[in-house]
Amino acid sequence: MSGRIIPILKKEFRQIARDKRSLAVLSFQPLFLLVMFGYAISLDVRHISLAIYDGEKSAQSRRLADEFGHSEYFDLKFDLASTQEIDGLMSRDQIQAALVIPADFSRRLLKDNACTVQIILDGSNAVSASTALGYIEAVVQDFSARITARALLRLGNQPFQQPVDYRPRVWYNPELRSSVFLVPGLIGFIMIVTAVISTSLSIVREKEHGTMEQILVSPIRPFELIIGKTIPYVLIALGINLAVLVASYLLFGVTVQGSYLLLLMVVLLFLVSSLGLGILISTLATTQHMAFTLSTLLTILPAFILSGFVFPIRNMPPVIRVLTFLFPGRFFLAALRSIIIKGAGLSAFWQQLIGLVLFAAVTLALSTARLRRQYRGTEGQA
Amino acid sequence: MSGAAPYAVEARELSKRFGSFTAVDRVSFNLDKGSIFGLLGANGAGKSTIIRMLCGLLRSSAGTARVAGYDINTEPEQIKRNIGYMSQRFSLYLDLTVAENIRFFGGIYGLSKQLITSRLSWVVEMAGLRGREDELTGRLAGGWRQRLALGCAILHRPQIVFLDEPTAGVDPLSRRDFWELINRLAEEGTTVLVTTHYLDEAEYANRILLIHAGRIVAEGSPGELKEGLPQAGPIPPSLEDVFIRLIEKQAGGTGS
């Protein structure tokens, strides 16, 4: 059997090598995309553009406003003269949040020990809005606590002791850089798009150019053809993937906490799965255009949204969560994050591995079955 | 035609180079109006390249040519208005029906609705596809497709028709019918330039140009060419004999 696969391998390699432009794009673009996107993507909510309306302009209220001015999370952009301006500024996307300090701010604090400030948020970006809200509330709460402490001190009591000393610690990513979370996802995204795109045309192109018939009458069996077409891309993709991992280490400080061997295994399995998907698409499509359409629709947005790259799978409705099992990116990403970020062992992600193996097996089997039907002529004219 | 151009097609030292490869090497000829001109040669001899240049599809690297009085390099769009072209692949839309293809090309050539309807009838008749107007072109056998392609190429009754290997892969019976069609066209005054590597077909042409490795090897009517060759045996020489002899002479002469 290997005797027949070798000629197919050679032909595929030769064809790939001859189309230098495509090969160059295939080899370098993923790397380039990693670099460009890697620096660009972040989920950190910073530079929240803020406007403050200080109705009182007392020492107290200015102290509160200052807290926001000094915070690294906020960009104090406007000092408002009236609350009417908020509407226009927000609808023109010039501010994301506004703080309204009432005209009787310090009087209220003195009399009732309580006062309310108003926060207005641009909810059109729900993520940054809720984070911004959290930050603002934290600043305000902090401000309150400090006033209380000072008041106590003035009453001549012993220095105020906080009843709870709260010590947060962050594991795996102490600086809470979103890139640690995102870059593995980016790697998976780029890999699956590359893998599927590169293989999805391989079989259907032969159909369109008519060379498929020639192969069908030769002694080559469907399975051998599929293996022969997949292996060159596995090797190429493996090379690209390794380059991508090295680049992400050099540029983004993404180090592998866990075992390199496990990493290699996971990467290989993912590659075979993705390539299997590409080949399956190739056997299903009747024209190159259809193959392109299918591979675009099945990889780009799904890999971006359903693989856990940005949107946590845990947040998704149960039905959708089940659907994500249909995408190899989901398994890959979970396993990748386990190994890279947490240094976890096999116990943490063996289910993901099984998922990948199943996916690879199913796509390759289906592709073989489709090809076999074409061989036996039960398929109509392609 | 612009002015009173004496010839339908004039080529002067026409050449085409692709990088270092010379596909067409200083080819010159004149085509009389209303004649059938055969461009003969083996595959890769440069026939298709010549036709493509004459149609305005390729720029020449050197030399000039005039088709219907227009220059191929500077006035290709005027040429395209006056010619019909049928490529090697009978480029029709396989996912359109016979009628849809005809209506489409008729529309592209700017024919009016009534004209398209009458020409449709004519093409369908000529191609022998009466009753099959609603069949998908992709389902037609080679011979039918070829005739349909010819029909689509002459819908607008151009003065000059270029046919590039129109009979490739078609059965002998259909080939003969096809040449009858071409003859009829020529009788009506259309100039036809045909490329083929079927040398027996060339007998149908008025004049022949034999091409080898981008160069003209011989030119004349079929009779003239055959006369030039002494009879070697009981069978009178065919064009094939002429061709082979000339090629051998060429190869021997240039040592290629």
Add this chain to the structure above:
Amino acid sequence: MNTIGYLVRKEFQQMRRDTRMLRIIFMSPIIQLLILGYAANLDVREIPAVVCDLDRSSRSRELAGSFFHSGYFTYAASTQAMGQVDRFLSDGKASIALIIPQGFGEKIAGSGTAVLQVIADGSESNVAISALNYTALIVGRFSNRIVLDRLDRAGIPLKPVQVKTEARVWYNPELKSRNFMVPGILAQLLMIMTMMLTSLAIVKEKENGTLEQLIVTPIRPVQLILGKLIPFILIGFIDVILSLVVALLLFGIRVRGSLLLLFGLSGVFLLSTLGLGLLISTLSRNQQQAMMTSTFFVMTPMIILSGFVFPIENMPRLIQYFTYLLPLRYFFVIIRGLFLKGSGLAELWGQALILLGFGVAILGLSALRFRKRLE
């Protein structure tokens, strides 16, 4: 009927025949919007937490209780062993661990300070940030109650000062990230569909020889391009309508702004994406090249860099400049403005103008570059 009309009719005739493609073209926006719309959720709620209560006093239970009653956290597990906490975090079963040491209740009851340890799984950084924020808030409130108690007991007539906040959220009062994501996905889908259709449109004819037959006729490049453009703009509009219906019926998201404006500006956006696709199609030698070019050089950059989910303000300067070249960037602003803010032409004219300029420029470029020659 003129040349362009015949070209358009031919496209529709071909499309009608390819039922598989038709199904894909019309079903996929619906299906994708449905699935992705439900999936794209960045709301950080119900964070799984593991509690390691080593004190087991009424106070520690009170604290743990207020944790889970806040609605931000869901109960994942509780354990007595620190080693288990390790496992829960590394296996991803919990994103945050609350560790209440022994003696917590005593210290609280007295006047001392009790230490509270919280460990967050930083691998999902935005979850961690929110979790820590929420924790700080909850602990803060808990702490304030204790302070109140202590001040009472000590007979000090002081109420802790409370600056309260009252939040009002505009455009999206429930702060559902879905309201923000679904219009974004709609825009992405539109971009992908149109790029997919057009980037192979011309090169396909090149590969199967019919382009040769077309350019040997008197047809002009502009006519050819418009002949391809018009059918696809119509399909684009149909996709917009389908998506709007899905957004409304299944997600309850309606367009606050003018529908007419939405269609008009979608049309302008379509011009630029279709133009890009056609440009790629005329420049590519074969379908594979066209596919790679549009995937790697157009679609993936637009998906990631146009500001769908990754804020453009966070990107390095150089990349921010690059995003000015992406039509989708402007369309995101437009579509979110129309859906969420009810923006009108007064706010969006800048984006609209740029998109229009893009479209015209790219189409013009395609028409100029397209030579009616074979090489």
